[in-house]
Amino acid sequence: MMAQEEPHAKVTSIFIYPIKSCRGISVSQAPISPTGFRWDRQWLVVNGKGRAYTQRVEPRLALVQVELPEDAFDEDWEPVGSSNLVIRAPGMDILKIPLKRTCKVIDGVSVWEWAGSAFDEGDEASKWFSDFIGKPSRLVRFNTSSQTRYVDPKYAQGYKTMFSDGYPFLLISQGSLNALNELLGEPVSINRFRPNILVDGCEPFSEDICKSVKLNKLSFNGVKLCSRCKVPTINQENGIGGIEPTQTLMKFRSDRVLHLKGKHQGKVYFGQNLVCKESLTGSSKDKVVKVGDPVFVLEKFSSSADAPI
Numbered sequence: 001m002m003a004q005e006e007p008h009a010k011v012t013s014i015f016i017y018p019i020k021s022c023r024g025i026s027v028s029q030a031p032i033s034p035t036g037f038r039w040d041r042q043w044l045v046v047n048g049k050g051r052a053y054t055q056r057v058e059p060r061l062a063l064v065q066v067e068l069p070e071d072a073f074d075e076d077w078e079p080v081g082s083s084n085l086v087i088r089a090p091g092m093d094i095l096k097i098p099l100k101r102t103c104k105v106i107d108g109v110s111v112w113e114w115a116g117s118a119f120d121e122g123d124e125a126s127k128w129f130s131d132f133i134g135k136p137s138r139l140v141r142f143n144t145s146s147q148t149r150y151v152d153p154k155y156a157q158g159y160k161t162m163f164s165d166g167y168p169f170l171l172i173s174q175g176s177l178n179a180l181n182e183l184l185g186e187p188v189s190i191n192r193f194r195p196n197i198l199v200d201g202c203e204p205f206s207e208d209i210c211k212s213v214k215l216n217k218l219s220f221n222g223v224k225l226c227s228r229c230k231v232p233t234i235n236q237e238n239g240i241g242g243i244e245p246t247q248t249l250m251k252f253r254s255d256r257v258l259h260l261k262g263k264h265q266g267k268v269y270f271g272q273n274l275v276c277k278e279s280l281t282g283s284s285k286d287k288v289v290k291v292g293d294p295v296f297v298l299e300k301f302s303s304s305a306d307a308p309i
Contacts, residue, residue: 007294008206011215012174013190013198014291016073018085019043019139020111020163021054022064023236024194027073032218032287034279035144035160036168037196039068043085043097044111044118044163045129048136052111052163055231055239058133062239064089069099075288087128095128097121097139109140111163116147151275155223155308159275167273170195170226171207176270179204183248192232192245193270199295205253207272208307212299215289219277222301224308225260226271259305269309 015024020041030037045053045061055061067086071077079099087095103119110116118140120126129137142149142162151159151167161168172195181187190198197215199207210222228249234241249268251257256264278287301307 007201008297009173009199009201009295011197011289011291011293011295012200014289015191015194015196015198016040016068017194018066018068019045019064019087020052021045021058021061021231022066022087023062024191025066025068029288029290030073030196031075032276032279032289035142035149035162036164036276036279037289039072040168040196041142041161041163043121043139043141044109045133046109046138046140050106050108050110050138052109053133053137055234056229059234059239059241060133062234062236064132072099075285089132092128092132095125097125103141105143105146106138106140112165114149116143116149118143118147151223155273156221156275158280160279167224167275168279169197169220169274169276170271171197171199171210171220171222171274172271173202173204173207174198174200175202175204176207180245180248180270183252184245186244188232188245189236191236192234193228194231195271197274197289202295205304206297208269208304209301210272210297211301211307212297213274214296214298216293218287218289220274221277222272222307223275224273225269225304226273227267227309228270232270255309260307260309261305262309269304272307 014027014030016039017024018039065088069083083099085097105117106120107117109118121139125139213220233246253268255267
């Protein structure tokens with residue numbers, strides 16, 4: 001089916017999360033890399049055994065602010081000696097991580113189903129995060145030169161990611177957030193759901209049925225509805241957990257209410273995981289998503305119930 005002349009929606013925000021489970025960065029554009037948006041979930045905080053820390057067990061990570069150089073999201077930008085990842089948190093000195101330096105490699109790093117080696121960002125970063133979290137910690141960076149983490153081949157074959165939960169992109173519509181907030185006593189921000197791409201102009205939850213979409217000229221496939229953990233219940237401004245919005249989502253976005261296939265496990269769904277076809281090709285030229293880009297839906301699932309979960 002050919003794309004209609006009028007777009008179904010447009011991109012209104014793009015978010016990058018350089019350190020998994022820490023605060024995101026809102027950007028006007030983001031280049032596509034072989035593992036998702038460039039810089040997204042490239043770093044990870046791990047415990048003394050190399051296992052990933054996330055907000056599920058360390059909600060204070062929500063207070064860690066991250067900054068990259070202004071030009072870092074330009075096409076073909078490369079770091080120089082003075083380029084840093086800048087990290088801030090309440091009560092902590094500013095931590096600067098050079099983007100261009102040689103780090104030692106450590107083994108035994110793991111996140112969910114994946115285990116491998118990663119670059120260790122050093123003792124200063126280790127002390128900073130250990131002091132902030134109150135437990136032994138290290139900051140590591142994904143080693144793309146020697147490590148590969150594929151997405152679940154049951155949903156998408158040949159696609160890669162770094163330290164994301166499982167897929168390189170998460171799409172949510174503003175309409176979905178608005179529909180949820182109409183039911184909540186206190187509205188929540190989109191940062192509770194940590195999407196990469198926020199779009200507007202479409203019906204609430206229409207992202208559920210997006211099987212094939214184009215953002216400007218880039219091709220994305222919807223491969224799996226996003227089941228939500230406890231992170232959306234954590235206030236991203238203060239790191240304090242609660243029961244909403246999950247309690248309300250259970251009433252109209254649970255596997256049972258949506259009549260999703262398979263055994264119902266009491267999960268709630270909000271957002272669509274995507275892969276980008278162009279991430280499989282070598283050249284990075286003209287592979288940028290920008291705020292304002294039109295969104296064309298080329299192919300749809302027949303209903304939310306028929307979307308993969």
